[in-house]
Amino acid sequence: GENVEQHPSTLSVQEGDSAVIKCTYSDSASNYFPWYKQELGKGPQLIIDIRSNVGEKKDQRIAVTLNKTAKHFSLHITETQPEDSAVYFCAASNPQGGSEKLVFGKGTKLTVNP
Amino acid sequence: DSGVTQTPKHLITATGQRVTLRCSPRSGDLSVYWYQQSLDQGLQFLIQYYNGEERAKGNILERFSAQQFPDLHSELNLSSLELGDSALYFCASSVGSGETQYFGPGTRLLVL
Numbered sequence: 001g002e003n004v005e006q007h008p009s010t011l012s013v014q015e016g017d018s019a020v021i022k023c024t025y026s027d028s029a030s031n032y033f034p035w036y037k038q039e040l041g042k043g044p045q046l047i048i049d050i051r052s053n054v055g056e057k058k059d060q061r062i063a064v065t066l067n068k069t070a071k072h073f074s075l076h077i078t079e080t081q082p083e084d085s086a087v088y089f090c091a092a093s094n095p096q097g098g099s100e101k102l103v104f105g106k107g108t109k110l111t112v113n114p
Numbered sequence: 115d116s117g118v119t120q121t122p123k124h125l126i127t128a129t130g131q132r133v134t135l136r137c138s139p140r141s142g143d144l145s146v147y148w149y150q151q152s153l154d155q156g157l158q159f160l161i162q163y164y165n166g167e168e169r170a171k172g173n174i175l176e177r178f179s180a181q182q183f184p185d186l187h188s189e190l191n192l193s194s195l196e197l198g199d200s201a202l203y204f205c206a207s208s209v210g211s212g213e214t215q216y217f218g219p220g221t222r223l224l225v226l
Contacts, residue, residue, distance in 0.1 A: 032212065043116065043204055043217035044157070089157060095212025101147070101159035101170055102215060 002027040004092050006105025014113050019080050021108045023090035024072040030092040033066060033073045034102070038087045047088075048075070080112045117141065118207050118218035126224045132193040135221045139186055139207030145169070146188040147208075147215060148180055152201040163188055164211070195225045 003026040013019050025033075031052035036044035050057045050064045050073065057064050061080075066073040077084055087109050091102040117140035127133055139146050148160040159172035163182035174180075177195075182188045192199060202222050206215040 034214065036217070043118075043219045045116070046214060046216065049214060091157075093212075100145070100208070100212055100215075101162060101172055102149075102157075103159070104157040106156050 002030055002092055002094070002103040004090060004103050004105040006090050006108060008108060009106065010109045010111075012111045012113065013080055015080060015082060017080055019075075019077045019084070019110055019112075021075045021088055021090070021110075022072060023074070023092075023105050024070075025092040025103075026071070027092070027094060028068075028071060029094045030103075032093045032095055033064070034091050035064060035075050036089045036091065038089065038107075040086075044089060077110075080110075082112050082114050085110055085112045116216040116218060118205060118216055120203075120205050120218040120221050122221060123219065124222045124224075126226065127195060128226055129195055129197060131195050131225075132191065133195065133223065135190040135192070135203050135205075135223075137188045137190070137205030137207075137218060139188070139205075140216055143207035143209050143216075144186065145208045145210060145213075145215075146182055146186070147206040148174075148188070148190050149204045149206065149217075150201050151204060151220070157204075160190070192223070197225050199223065200225045 034049035038044045063076045087107045090105045119138045144165045147162045160174040162170040180190045202220045204220045206217045
């Protein structure tokens with residue numbers, strides 16, 4: 001089955017710097033890759049997602065890139081702010097494969113220092 | 115606020131007991147997913163329902179069961195509880211197959 005690896009597990013940056021989180025997946029049939037942000041005591045919140053027919057997607061300070069050949073995708077956050085501090089999860093799924101379950105990475109705890 | 119509601123927020127119970135977690139999906143969403151989040155296993159898919167029918171199963175224990183009712187709300191039943199079942203349980207919903215999943219605030223279960 002699908003396996004998603006996420007790195008790094010912790011990331012500390014200064015306010016205004018960029019943050020990059022990387023994920024690799026094992027199932028070449030996966031074609032949907034969402035990113036979730038989870039704040040303490042809350043449920044995961046979708047921040048951006050990408051499907052396999054595009055290589056990059058951007059939404060203001062957040063961007064995701066996908067390399068299907070290498071089976072990896074990355075989250076880029078520019079001009080980080082203290083409120084970006086949270087745990088970020090990548091996930092992968094193959095909705096056309098009969099199961100829309102999300103397989104998650106282990107998470108990255110991002111700390112943005114003022 | 116994702117529009118997905120879960121009750122209760124917290125649940126404390128003893129080993130061997132049975133509990134029921136409830137989820138109401140976003141208005142119009144037909145799919146409901148259940149996930150378990152623990153420190154050692156991370157976020158793990160348990161089961162999915164679509165318009166009342168079971169759609170997919172993950173690593174869900176035989177002691178756990180779920181159902182989706184005609185009004186589309188869902189319940190996750192956990193029985194013969196063990197200490198290791200202590201975790202956060204999340205419900206997510208989506209409009210249909212392969213669409214974005216929106217997560218609820220979760221139920222924190224503590225088994226003593």
